[in-house]
Amino acid sequence: MKIQIRVIPRSSRNEVVGKMADGTLKIKLTAAPVDGAANKALIELLSTHFAVPKSMIRIARGETGRKKVVEIGE
Numbered sequence: 001m002k003i004q005i006r007v008i009p010r011s012s013r014n015e016v017v018g019k020m021a022d023g024t025l026k027i028k029l030t031a032a033p034v035d036g037a038a039n040k041a042l043i044e045l046l047s048t049h050f051a052v053p054k055s056m057i058r059i060a061r062g063e064t065g066r067k068k069v070v071e072i073g074e
Contacts, residue, residue, distance in 0.1 A: 002060065005068045009038045014045050024067075039063060046070065 004024040008017075011028035020026050031041040039059060047054045050072055062068035 001072050003070050003072065005042070005062075005070055007038060007042060007066050007068060009033045009066075014041060016045065016049050033064075036063075042068070042070075046072065 004022075006020065006024050006026050008026070008028045010032055011030055013028065014030055015028050017026040017028055027042065027045065029038050029041045029045070031037040043054050043057045043059075046052075046057050050057075052072060056072060058071045060069045060071045
């Protein structure tokens with residue numbers, strides 16, 4: 001399954017805010033977008049939110065931007 005995500009780094013807490021009008025999932029992360037820290041935090045948060053192992057989550061597009069496409073599955 002592919003999910004479009006909008007990441008807000010350097011927030012006060014890690015949380016899934018909800019869906020935006022266009023269907024994009026809005027997520028807040030405490031990590032800064034430095035050396036992949038925000039991407040690692042995103043994968044950890046999605047893993048707990050969707051109850052899947054971290055190895056099943058992959059950032060398909062947007063590793064360096066705020067808009068990302070994430071694949072969850074085998």
